[in-house]
Amino acid sequence: MGRGPSIEGRKNAEDAKRAKVFTKLIREITVATRAGVADPSGNPRLRAAVDKALSANMPKDTIERAIKRGSGADGGAAMEELRYEGYGPAGVALIIECFTDNPTRTVADVRHALTRHGGNLGTSGSVAFQFTHCGEIVFATGGDEAAEEKVLEAALEAGADDVVNEHGESTVICAPENFEAVQQALAAAGLESDHAGVGMRPNNRVAVPADAQETMQDLLERLGALDDVSEVYHNAILPTEATD
Numbered sequence: 001m002g003r004g005p006s007i008e009g010r011k012n013a014e015d016a017k018r019a020k021v022f023t024k025l026i027r028e029i030t031v032a033t034r035a036g037v038a039d040p041s042g043n044p045r046l047r048a049a050v051d052k053a054l055s056a057n058m059p060k061d062t063i064e065r066a067i068k069r070g071s072g073a074d075g076g077a078a079m080e081e082l083r084y085e086g087y088g089p090a091g092v093a094l095i096i097e098c099f100t101d102n103p104t105r106t107v108a109d110v111r112h113a114l115t116r117h118g119g120n121l122g123t124s125g126s127v128a129f130q131f132t133h134c135g136e137i138v139f140a141t142g143g144d145e146a147a148e149e150k151v152l153e154a155a156l157e158a159g160a161d162d163v164v165n166e167h168g169e170s171t172v173i174c175a176p177e178n179f180e181a182v183q184q185a186l187a188a189a190g191l192e193s194d195h196a197g198v199g200m201r202p203n204n205r206v207a208v209p210a211d212a213q214e215t216m217q218d219l220l221e222r223l224g225a226l227d228d229v230s231e232v233y234h235n236a237i238l239p240t241e242a243t244d
Helices: 007-035 044-055 060-070 103-116 145-158 176-188 210-225
Strands: 080-087 093-100 131-140 162-166 169-174 195-202 229-234
Touching: 007 044, 007 060, 007 080, 007 093, 007 229, 044 060, 044 195, 080 103, 093 103, 103 210, 131 176, 145 162, 145 169, 145 176, 169 176, 176 195, 195 229, 210 229
Parallel strands: none
Antiparallel strands: 080 093, 093 229, 131 169, 131 195, 162 169
16 A cells, blocks of 8 residues: 655655745845845835745744845845746746846746747747736635725725726735835735735736646746746636636
């Protein structure tokens, strides 16, 4: 009779996954520090990165070392922020954001992942017009009209631009420069978000043919597994979303 993975094996897998998440967050903190000041209270982007790291249970001393590295206090290789645009299977538009100390390695890894899954790397601006840079604050409302109405009222009062209800979630959308103020106002209204951040939202989503869905999901997993990749945005309607 076969046996499943040992407790030690599961723990090692969980530790490896946690280490990968920490690697991405450390790079994000480092770049955010370089882009502004080393004090989170005076650097909104850094404050958001630190909040994300704390939510992932990253130790405070690890966060402090990342900030120190980003400020140049301890030397180390300089991290760069890069954005790649391209297409996946079935013409799905992709924006891939990366933090790296080796752009040559990063672009090769991204190109290889796309090519292996029937996609290709595009030029700058080739798909960006299909997305909007905005703040998103997501609440799990479960399709409950009263919960959706509560989010809508609080969002309008906070100065948000729109609220989209789909797949059991209410997503508050606002301009990037208003993100912090809107997020704080919603929290003050007693609403606890499931996810919040500034990123690229697709203007329209496209259905992926059944024979390309598995390949598309494999591509997203492959890109997400790359150490240098911090975020992957796409305009595909995935099966889990389509059936909600």
